[in-house]
Amino acid sequence: MAEIPTAAISRLVTYLRILEQLEAQDVSRTSSSDLAERAGVSAFQVRKDLAYFGRFGTRGMGYTVAILKRELVRVLGLNQTWNVVIVGMGRLGQAIANYPGASDYQFQYAGLFDVSPAIVGQQIRNLTVRHMDDLKTFVAQNKVDMGFLAVPPDRAQDAAQALVSAGVRGILNFAPVVIQPPTEGGAQEISDEWRAVIIENVDFLAGMKRLAFYILNPHLKDAPLTEDTE
Amino acid sequence: MAEIPTAAISRLVTYLRILEQLEAQDVSRTSSSDLAERAGVSAFQVRKDLAYFGRFGTRGMGYTVAILKRELVRVLGLNQTWNVVIVGMGRLGQAIANYPGASDYQFQYAGLFDVSPAIVGQQIRNLTVRHMDDLKTFVAQNKVDMGFLAVPPDRAQDAAQALVSAGVRGILNFAPVVIQPPTEGGAQEISDEWRAVIIENVDFLAGMKRLAFYILNPHLKDAPLTEDTE
Structure with missing residues (x-):
């Protein structure tokens, strides 16, 4: 492979x-x-x-x-259990936590995190939303594998840094920004901490764009499939 | 094309x-x-x-x-205005309505719909959530192009039927079920009404699955790109 x-x-x-x-x-x-x-x-x-x-x-x-x-x-790798934290428990984080289907696979929401006093302490899906200050300890104690990032765009980089520092193995970024490893001293040096983390992005708007195209070009939707050869 | x-x-x-x-x-x-x-x-x-x-x-x-x-x-087709209704204003519908970025393109949320008495009448993004009974009239009067479907899985087919009957040109389905044109009399006949509508699905869980794979196979994430020839 x-x-x-x-x-x-x-x-x-x-x-x-x-x-x-x-x-x-x-x-x-x-x-x-x-x-x-x-x-x-x-x-x-x-x-x-x-x-x-x-x-x-x-x-x-x-x-x-x-x-x-x-x-x-x-x-x-969906036959094994993945311990997940969600960072950002606004509307999007709550939608993710409650989305039907994630539990068909073994994604287990171990912890939910936010920084807003209005949200920290709330009960969502039988979990109490915790403050980001507790993230590092929580990730270590609960063997958390992944962090789902559902914070506003201007918070995404800092929240990703917190997840990386806490030691998750992967981040799924729902925010419409690119998460980038910080480069120190102008060099293209990526720290070992960041190098160890897989980052995947969800393009939340991709479906809207495909839909716009096919509404304008409906004949392509039913086009006989040609070999997509190179 | x-x-x-x-x-x-x-x-x-x-x-x-x-x-x-x-x-x-x-x-x-x-x-x-x-x-x-x-x-x-x-x-x-x-x-x-x-x-x-x-x-x-x-x-x-x-x-x-x-x-x-x-x-x-x-x-x-993203340089033109698309009038959109969101059907299902629970957590997911609210997350979609508030997702930053949709307004970078000209997706305009013209109306928000639900059936729950707890949600209908609420103000979300300066719009009052309407009852599904008003969908058809609203779509016609506001030249609505698309419906975003954010209802629970067991409501998705009926809500899609309501959007199709109302005359939208496309549906973006966020629910984890397949929306299917009803076939009458056992024949594979699809009504003209359904045939005219483009349906696109959002695989909300796709990112989670990719992330699981790359955590298990991190060397493939940085693999030198081979020609993906056929």
Whole structure:
């Protein structure tokens, strides 16, 4: 697994979502062509993406939905428990904490954090919102893996620094800003602390932009899928 | 523009986001290789995706960030005003209404809707939350283009039907369920009403899944980008 494009990982996540939908519709078999059509890529791309991680399905026979889903869950690491803190318990943080589906996988909200006196101390989903001053101790004591960042844009960098200093392994940034490792002394030196942390961004507005495009170009929505070859 | 894969449109949205980030960092020039690396695809793919829509930049000279951004905004239809209603004003609907950035483009929240007596009548962002009974009249009178669906999963299909009947051109579904056109009489007949509406889904959990994968496979995050050829 030395050289897998990040876009392939995003596609795996898409395939998994499609498999969940098929399962919810009681569809038990699928194929690379079927997955490809639903994902908007070519069947070749689907086969290539899956091939990075092993052999799934039988040549010419397609895939069993439940089995391929289970394998992708394993590949993505969703069969294990992830302890999560949410930083920023305004509307967005509360929406994340209450979003149905996160608990289908083993994302467990261990702690909720904010700095506002109006929010700290509130009960949300059976958890008491804590002050950011307690973040570092909490992360260490509760073996927290991930921080979801749901603060206003101008707070995002500082809150990310607090999560990095506290020792989380990854940050999922919902704020519409780029989180950047601080570079010291003008050099491109990234500290070991930041280098150890994975940062992923959620593009909250991406769906709105796709929708605008397809409203203007509805014929492309149903376009027969061409091979997305390079 | 007869045969553009849906995945290419998602990539355009990614490129636009990267250009916005570059602009925020005062970077004025970029290249297909630079965009490719940031997007996790190959430079060939970037050039191919852009070529669907015209010639941008000068061969061997790369792109001016501001110009390419302006062109993608135009291609995606984000230079025009979109009148939006949000259906479901619980935590998620409120988070969407207040998310910073939507107003950078011309998404204008014309109306907010719910069915809960506790929420209908509340003031959110200078708008009074209305009852779903008023949706159809409101959409017609206010030339509403899009509905953002932020209701609980078990309400999503009915709320989508209300938006379709009201005559919106597109629906952005934030609920973790598949919205499906009703099929009558067991046939695969989709009504004209539903056929005219574009439905896009937001995978709210996709970022969490990518983050889990990269925490387990951190070496892949910095992997040198290979050509994502087919």
